[in-house]
Amino acid sequence: MEKFDKHHGVVVPLDRHNVDTDAIIPKQFLKSIKRSGFGPNLFDEWRYHDQGEPGMDHSARQKNMDFVLNHPRYEEGTILLGRHNFGCGSSREHAVWALMDHGFRVVIAPSFADIFFNNCYKNGLLPIVLDEDVIDRLFAEVNDHHGYRLRLDLPAQEIHLPDGEVINFDIDPFRKDCYIRGLDDIGLTLEHAGDIRNFEEKRRQTAPWLFYKLD
Amino acid sequence: MSGKTLYDKLWDAHLVRQDDNGTALIYIDRHLIHEVTSPQAFEGLRLAGRTPWRTDSILAVPDHNVPTTNRASGISDPVSRVQVETLDQNCAELGITEFLMNDPRQGIVHVIGPEQGATLPGMTVVCGDSHTSTHGAFGALAFGIGTSDVEHVLATQCLILNKAKNLEIRVDGQLAAGVAAKDVVLAIIGKIGTAGGTGCSIEFSGSTLRDMTMEGRMTVCNMAIEAGARAGMVAADDTTVNYLSGRPYAPQGELWDRAIETWQDLHSDADAGFDRRVTLDAAQIQPQVTWGTSPEMVAAIDGVVPDPDDEPDAVKREGMRNALAYMDLTPGMAITDIQPDHVFIGSCTNARIEDLRAAAAAIRGRKLARGIKQALVVPGSGLVKRQAEAEGLDKLFTDAGFEWREPGCSMCLAMNADRLAPGDRCASTSNRNFEGRQGQGGRTHLVSPAMAAAAAVTGHFSDVRLEQD
Numbered sequence: 001m002e003k004f005d006k007h008h009g010v011v012v013p014l015d016r017h018n019v020d021t022d023a024i025i026p027k028q029f030l031k032s033i034k035r036s037g038f039g040p041n042l043f044d045e046w047r048y049h050d051q052g053e054p055g056m057d058h059s060a061r062q063k064n065m066d067f068v069l070n071h072p073r074y075e076e077g078t079i080l081l082g083r084h085n086f087g088c089g090s091s092r093e094h095a096v097w098a099l100m101d102h103g104f105r106v107v108i109a110p111s112f113a114d115i116f117f118n119n120c121y122k123n124g125l126l127p128i129v130l131d132e133d134v135i136d137r138l139f140a141e142v143n144d145h146h147g148y149r150l151r152l153d154l155p156a157q158e159i160h161l162p163d164g165e166v167i168n169f170d171i172d173p174f175r176k177d178c179y180i181r182g183l184d185d186i187g188l189t190l191e192h193a194g195d196i197r198n199f200e201e202k203r204r205q206t207a208p209w210l211f212y213k214l215d
Numbered sequence: 216m217s218g219k220t221l222y223d224k225l226w227d228a229h230l231v232r233q234d235d236n237g238t239a240l241i242y243i244d245r246h247l248i249h250e251v252t253s254p255q256a257f258e259g260l261r262l263a264g265r266t267p268w269r270t271d272s273i274l275a276v277p278d279h280n281v282p283t284t285n286r287a288s289g290i291s292d293p294v295s296r297v298q299v300e301t302l303d304q305n306c307a308e309l310g311i312t313e314f315l316m317n318d319p320r321q322g323i324v325h326v327i328g329p330e331q332g333a334t335l336p337g338m339t340v341v342c343g344d345s346h347t348s349t350h351g352a353f354g355a356l357a358f359g360i361g362t363s364d365v366e367h368v369l370a371t372q373c374l375i376l377n378k379a380k381n382l383e384i385r386v387d388g389q390l391a392a393g394v395a396a397k398d399v400v401l402a403i404i405g406k407i408g409t410a411g412g413t414g415c416s417i418e419f420s421g422s423t424l425r426d427m428t429m430e431g432r433m434t435v436c437n438m439a440i441e442a443g444a445r446a447g448m449v450a451a452d453d454t455t456v457n458y459l460s461g462r463p464y465a466p467q468g469e470l471w472d473r474a475i476e477t478w479q480d481l482h483s484d485a486d487a488g489f490d491r492r493v494t495l496d497a498a499q500i501q502p503q504v505t506w507g508t509s510p511e512m513v514a515a516i517d518g519v520v521p522d523p524d525d526e527p528d529a530v531k532r533e534g535m536r537n538a539l540a541y542m543d544l545t546p547g548m549a550i551t552d553i554q555p556d557h558v559f560i561g562s563c564t565n566a567r568i569e570d571l572r573a574a575a576a577a578i579r580g581r582k583l584a585r586g587i588k589q590a591l592v593v594p595g596s597g598l599v600k601r602q603a604e605a606e607g608l609d610k611l612f613t614d615a616g617f618e619w620r621e622p623g624c625s626m627c628l629a630m631n632a633d634r635l636a637p638g639d640r641c642a643s644t645s646n647r648n649f650e651g652r653q654g655q656g657g658r659t660h661l662v663s664p665a666m667a668a669a670a671a672v673t674g675h676f677s678d679v680r681l682e683q684d
Contacts (some may be wrong), residue, residue, distance in 0.1 A: 010461075015533075016530075016533075016534065016537070017528065017530055017531060017534050018409055018410075018509050018534070020509075020649045020651070022628075022647065022649045022651060022652050022667070023649065023650060023651070025652055025653075026655070027628050027629060027630045028630065029252050029628065030279075030294055031251075031280065031292075031294040031297075031298050031630065032294075032298075033298055033301050034252035034255065034257070036253045037316040045650065045651045045655055048512040049658075051637075051655045054294055055294075055557060083530055084410060084530075084587040085409060085413065085443065085502075088409055088410070088443065089343055089345065089440075089647060089649060090345050090628075090647075091252065091359040091360060091361055092251075092252065092342075092361075093255075093343075093361035093363060094362075096361070111410060111413060112413075113358055113362060113410070113413065113443060114413060114414060114443070114444075114445045114446060115345055115360070115440075117599075118360075118361065119361035119363065122331065122361060122363030122364065123363065135502050136599060143548075145273065172236075172237065172238075173236050173237070173375065174236040174237065174238045174375075175235075176235070183365070184372060185367055185375055186263070186265070186366065186367050186370045188375075189240060189367065189371040189373055189375060190371060192231070192240060193371075194277070195231050195240070196231055196240070196242070196371065196372060196373055199231045199242055200242065200269075200372070203242065203244075203637075207337070207474070207477065208470060208478075209335070209465075209466035209470045209471075209473075209474050210244045210335070210338065211271065212271065212464065212466075213271040213312075213593040214232070214273075214274050214331075214333060214464055215312055215364065
């Protein structure tokens with residue numbers, strides 16, 4: 001995973017509750033066996049007027065100019081501002097890959113769906129939970145100011161607003177450490193391979209039926 | 216000190232180590248794999264020079280992309296075909312048991328796991344699919360994971376987790392005839408909302424759940440994720456044991472006796488401490504129909520489409536307006552006046568034998584109503600299909616005008632050729648009514664199998680309770 005320390009970027013407001021992973025990346029694009037290339041199909045059904053299929057030339061498609069991602073003022077957006085229960089629905093990690101492939105590094109919302117939240121952590125997309133009143137204020141600020149940017153400081157757990165105000169946020173200390181050092185979960189877990197083997201051996205004795213070879 | 220919940224017990228029994236930073240390493244007994252969320256995990260494993268920790272814990276099956284017609288000629292969509300072939304290659308190369316597309320045991324991963332006895336009480340079960348919560352019906356800790364975690368389980372047989380909160384949802388009393396497990400779980404989601412269970416493991420309890428069959432309990436646990444909870448579960452009891460007895464991968468003989476003995480403890484202690492409790496009265500639950508684009512947007516069959524103007528929260532109000540515009544419905548319209556033109560009976564929520572029996576019974580010798588353009592029945596597995604055919608259910612469906620298909624996920628998420636066209640309106644036994652879920656521009660109403668069949672033959676949503684003998 002790439003290291004994450006500080007970030008300064010344009011905020012994109014997505015003012016909807018319950019943005020689900022089917023909306024973030026529709027099912028037809030999940031047929032890919034790669035981790036990259038999902039960016040052009042991020043929010044495909046909201047972003048384009050026609051029906052998207054894998055392999056299309058997306059530059060030739062008719063864009064829905066009412067959708068926020070198509071507004072020129074948000075073109076360089078890297079911080080997505082959302083509402084409650086962001087990322088609900090399917091476990092598809094493609095949703096996180098699509099957001100990152102498009103250029104997002106941070107998602108800020110009052111609450112996230114559990115699987116999506118966890119998938120963010122595996123890929124270096126930083127999910128930040130803030131109180132609803134703070135989120136309301138950020139939506140108002142973004143709407144009022146073209147090119148509204150936030151400065152993230154992960155080690156300090158601070159968000160710096162353009163007017164100098166500083167908002168603190170919480171993050172699980174383990175996840176924070178993984179982001180800052182760019183650590184890989186699997187490598188960390190395999191440091192405890194001995195513990196896993198010991199556990200497994202005991203389990204094999206007490207519940208041998210869990211260790212049948214399926215065939 | 217208070218006792219333990221079922222979730223506490225399952226957690227403790229799989230705890231490899233607890234870290235000071237609050238995370239825990241949890242051992243995984245069963246890993247189910249399908250073609251959509253696994254290719255990048257296998258590739259990651261290979262690129263890192265790693266091998267699977269325990270291949271005997273894995274069962275793989277292609278389900279999302281498979282065609283439901285004319286299977287002998289293979290998969291015509293080249294992109295889908297590559298994905299299924301990639302699963303086949305990965306499993307063959309690593310010695311992982313896979314039910315291939317034309318194996319009679321093939322089916323939806325959450326149907327075949329329990330059907331084969333590959334899901335057992337007391338297990339941890341994971342799969343790169345949010346509806347893995349289904350397996351919690353067996354007194355197991357089962358939840359969906361992303362592809363990075365699929366790779367993590369392949370490589371280490373463990374997951375790094377933070378413990379969730381305990382939420383008990385208790386339903387007591389007898390359901391009216393015609394009211395199904397699907398109605399129970401939709402009523403629960405209507406009550407607590409799609410984020411109501413976020414950060415929690417839900418235990419479904421109470422006499423209504425005790426009286427339910429395993430199929431019913433699976434339907435309820437399946438949609439725990441639609442209530443925001445990664446895991447839903449029901450305590451193991453005689454119903455669980457009877458369902459599993461004699462299944463191919465269930466233990467046999469002396470081991471079976473030993474297993475049953477250990478399963479006796481798979482329930483919450485009487486003095487267990489739940490972080491939150493929600494109760495519902497089964498007698499108050501009516502057949503449910505969703506009217507919007509989130510499973511919480513649900514109403515009883517005798518209700519009406521709600522008016523956004525009555526919603527005090529501005530963002531929610533806007534969400535309701537968006538949903539009604541997408542669904543092309545107007546506030547105040549009776550639910551029974553909504554007329555679907557498509558019917559889908561299938562999915563990991565409702566494609567088991569009991570679901571097909573309930574749907575077939577609701578037809579009552581009638582034909583598809585004039586306005587129905589297509590009605591699909593997609594059994595959850597090859598074995599469900601075979602059983603249904605042995606009971607003559609396929610005939611009841613086809614005589615009425617339904618299409619009888621091969622098993623798979625099909626129109627639940629429309630990754631294969633089965634999908635709605637823009638503007639189509641579907642009575643569906645699946646689990647998600649999100650925009651575009653069943654095909655771009657398609658409109659989904661979630662219902663029980665009997666309600667879907669009744670809508671198919673009457674042409675509008677109908678109260679199946681009124682048709683009971």
